[in-house]
Structures are given as structure tokens and as C-alpha cells.
């Protein structure tokens with residue numbers, strides 16, 4: 001038997017019936033950890049946040065919250081902390097200091113490289129401001145994702161799977177969703193095509209779907225995940241875990257529409273599933289050293 005995950009339609013139907021086709025509403029920033037001033041600095045904050053929004057698990061005490069809170073505190077202390085020229089100059093130890101983290105961050109060199117890349121390209125093409133990327137996307141989240149991926153190679157979350165290119169664009173899509181959530185669909189968060197954004201294929205959502213029984217893993221894959229083996233970035237298994245998660249949630253959304261006549265966004269389903277996942281610290285997730293999620 002292969003090691004690939006399998007999508008279980010019966011389990012999915014049960015879940016959709018249990019919630020009566022209504023996705024429990026989770027407020028964006030339910031954790032109360034994000035910087036928000038209703039202006040362009042918030043866009044800069046979210047863009048830098050999502051440039052670094054990956055791979056926290058190698059340090060068991062580190063989580064996404066530390067990154068969000070650290071960048072928020074940095075901005076509150078110094079409004080110019082995330083200016084494009086400053087982004088290009090941070091070293092690893094300076095980034096740690098900014099985030100108030102006492103030891104090297106996972107993939108720290110990559111994080112620093114990505115910060116420099118973001119600062120340089122913001123300066124070169126967007127007058128230093130992430131808000132200008134958003135202004136040039138014509139209120140389309142899809143255009144925003146494409147623009148970000150075109151200008152910032154670090155956001156090009158793609159892999160080659162059995163000869164096909166697979167694009168999951170987790171961090172570029174979450175940037176659009178974060179704008180939409182933070183600005184409550186207004187101003188910098190106004191997009192007419194949020195329904196075209198899929199879930200953000202990270203390491204939490206697949207673990208939640210597995211726990212719910214919607215994704216079934218072979219015993220070989222289950223054993224390696226449960227014994228904390230690392231899964232190689234770009235491997236077939238890694239792409240399958242992520243792509244099956246996107247597929248499962250799209251199927252859930254289709255089922256809710258056909259059975260309950262309700263339109264739901266994948267972004268709303270993502271936030272619900274993700275918030276369940278991060279509140280369950282014992283959840284076993286797959287471990288891949290990746291800059292994409």
C-alpha cells in the first residue's frame with residue numbers, strides 16, 4: 001500500500017451534518033496578538049509577518065504568536081522598525097532581539113534572507129510600502145497573490161509533483177486573508193473575490209483534518225508522523241498532505257453549498273479549523289523544514 005493520504009467523504013459528511021452546515025464563526029485576531037492602526041503601517045506589519053510566517057515547530061517553545069506579538073511590540077516601540085531600508089539591514093541576532101527571542105530562530109538565515117528580499121523589492125517597486133502592493137491589485141485577492149508571488153520569490157510556494165507544478169501559495173494567500181480579516185473587508189481589506197482563495201496549507205490544518213478523520217493516512221505515514229520523523233520538503237508525501245488538505249476543505253465547502261444552500265468561504269473554514277488545531281497542543285503534525293509554511 002502506498003503512503004499517500006486518502007480523503008474520507010463519509011467523515012466529511014458527518015462533520016457537515018453535525019455543524020448543520022454552519023461554520024462556527026471565529027474572529028480574526030481572536031488571540032489579541034496583532035498590531036492594528038487601520039492604516040498603511042498595518043499593511044506593512046502584515047506583509048512582514050507573513051514573510052516570516054513559517055516553521056515554528058523546531059523550537060518547541062516558539063509559536064506564531066511570538067512572531068505576531070514580537071513584530072507588534074517592535075512597531076509600538078519604533079514606528080520605523082519595519083521600514084524597507086531597515087528590513088534590508090537586519091542580521092539574525094537583530095531579528096531575534098526585535099522579536100525578543102532568546103536563542104536562534106528556526107531557519108534563521110532564511111528568515112533574514114527573506115526580510116532583506118522583502119525590503120529590497122518594496123523599495124525598488126513599491127516606494128517602500130506594502131500598502132502600494134495592495135493599492136495596485138484592483139481589490140482582487142487573486143491579483144494580489146499573483147503580484148506578491150511575481151515580485152517576491154520567497155512567496156513562490158510551489159513544488160514539482162510527478163512532473164506537474166503544484167502551487168499552494170500559503171503565505172501569499174494568508175496575506176490577502178489577513179488584510180481582509182484585519183480591515184474587516186473594508187479599505188485595504190476590500191476584495192471582491194475572496195471566494196477564490198483556498199485554505200492555507202500549513203502543518204496545523206492537515207493535522208486537524210486527520211484528527212477529524214477526514215484525511216486518512218496509511219499506517220506507514222501515520223507512524224512516521226507520530227514518531228516525529230521529518231518529511232522532506234518537496235517530497236511526494238509532503239505535497240500530498242498539503243494538497244489533500246486543500247481538496248478536503250473545498251469538498252466540505254461544496255457539500256455545505258449543495259446540502260444546506262449556504263455559501264461559505266474557505267478562509268472562514270480555515271480560521272475555524274486552525275483555531276481548533278492551535279488550541280490542541282497535543283496534536284501530532286507533519287514536520288517539514290520549509291520556508292513556505
Ligand SMILES: Nc1nc2c(c(CN[C@H]3C=C[C@H](O)[C@@H]3O)cn2[C@@H]2O[C@H](COP(=O)(O)O)[C@@H](O)[C@H]2O)c(=O)[nH]1
Pocket residue numbers: 027028029030031053054055056057062063064065174178181199200201202203204205270271274278293
Ligand atoms: N492555515 C492557517 N495557518 C496559519 C494561520 C496562522 C495565523 N493566522 C492569523 C489570522 C487570524 C488569526 O487570528 C491568526 O492570528 C498561522 N498559521 C500557520 O500555523 C503554523 C503555526 O503553528 P504554531 O507552531 O502552533 O504556532 C504555521 O505553519 C503558521 O504559518 C491561519 O490563520 N491559518
